[in-house]
Each structure stands twice: as C-alpha cells, then as structure tokens.
Amino acid sequence: MLKDHAKIIHAIAASEEIIGRKKLQKIVYIAKKLAFPFQERFQFHFYGPYSEELTLRVEELCNMGFLDEVKEKKGGYYQYRYTLTENGKEFLSLNEVSMPNLQECLTDMNNQNARFLELVSTVLYFDTLPKEEVKEKIFTLKSKQRYTDEEVETAYQYIANLREKAGH
Template structure:
C-alpha cells in the first residue's frame, strides 16, 4: 500500500533535505522521465510539469509524520523544507525499496537550482518535439524566466549526463 510513499521517502533519505515544492516536483518528474519507477501522473502547469498525486502523497507523509515540512517566509513568498523524520527512517528500514542509482541521481539534481530543474523538466516534457520546437515552446511558455539558448543547450547536456550515469 505504501510502496509509492516509500519510494518518495527514499528521495528525502538520499537528499537529506529538499528545499522547495517546485524543486521536489521537478526532481521526481525528471527521475521518472529518465526511467526511475515513479508512478505519479504529471501535467504541464505554470512552473512546468506538476503532479497533484505527488502533492497529495507529500501531504500524507507529513500527516503520518514520516517527513517534516517546515514553512519559511522568504520575502514575499513561502518556501518549504522537507526532511525525513526518525519515524520515516524507521519505516524505511522495514520496507524493501531498492532503486539502483536513485540516491546519486537525486542528490545530483537536488544540488541544482529550481529554475534550472524547471527548464530541464520542461525540455523532457516536450521530448517528442524537435530541439527547435522545444526551444520555441520554452521561449513562448517560459517567457518570464528569460531562458537563453545556452541554458537550453545546458539542459539537454544535463539530461544526457543523468542518463549516462544510469548505464
């Protein structure tokens, strides 16, 4: 029943701390797109791929006291910090969720900015299009982010780097 919850808890265990709801959404989406077995469904939203299922699962984990969510005021907005609790660690010890390469991959993604992960996840969301079409989508849908051609190329390189680490 809690297998999908345990996978998510494994991400928190690996990262130690994830700062930001948007960053968490992008880490899980990118992991799913590069072949990790996450089951959440994603739709394109204001900040790129977004999963209501993931939001609900995180809320459930907070309610079960398996992860801790700390809300901090940052200027004009709130930022959320997520960490695994002792109860969460104890639960994870009794579940068999072993996903090869997950730890190093999510730790690597967690070291990136939420802005960059938003770009990477957007590139992956439109992966059936040509690079030129993806670039056009980004310049249109993400106009306010002011991504450059160089950043888009960097995103493609990062995706390849992540996929190479899995081989």
C-alpha cells in the same frame, strides 16, 4: 498502497533534504523521466510538469509523521523544507526500495536551482519533439523566465549526463 509513498520517502532520504515544493516536484518528475519507477502522473502546469498525486502523497507522509515539512519565510514568500523523521527512517528500513543510482542522480539534481530544474523538466516533458520545437515551446511557454539558447543547450547536456548516471 504505501509502495509509492515509500519511493517518495526514499527520494527525500537519498537527497537528505529538499528545499522547495517546486524543486521536489521537478526532482521526482526528472527521476521518473530517467526511468526510475515513480508512479505519479504529471500534467504541464504554470511552473512546468506538476503532479497533484505527488502533492497529496507528500501531504499524507507529513500527516503520518514520516516527513517533516518546515515552512520558512523567505523574503516575500514562503518556502518549504522537507526532511525525513525518525518514523520515516524506520518506515523506510521496513519497506526496502531498490532504485540503484537514484541517490547520485538526486544529489546532483538537488544541487541545481529550481529555475534550472524547471527548464530541464520542461525539456523532458516535450522530449518527443525535435529540439527546435522544444526551444520554441520553452521561449513561448516560459517567456517570463527568459531562458537563453545557452541555457537550453546546457539543459540538454545535463539530461544526457543524468541519463549516464542513471545507467539508462
């Protein structure tokens, strides 16, 4: 049961810290699409792929004292910062998770902004469709984000680079 929890702890440990719930959702989704063994199910939601299971797991990990969630007021909204606690580090040392190349991919993703990760995860969500249809979906479903053709191209290139890093 805690195997999937250990993977989430491992992802946050590999990233050192993740700032923002949306960013955490996108990072895990993108890693899953890169064939890393995350089990959470995702549906398409207002901000792109979203997993209720991931939200619940993170909440459980905070309640168990393995993750630290700090709520910070940022302008007109709140943002959440996730880091590993000492108990989380100990738990991870007892529950080895082997995901070669994950750290490099997560570090890279964690350096991107949430808006770009939302675009990347949306492209990956529709990855069975031809590029033109994917663009159409992005421009329709994400019209408020005002993504450009160049940003979509950058997202495709970024995905190719991540796949190379992941070794898949």
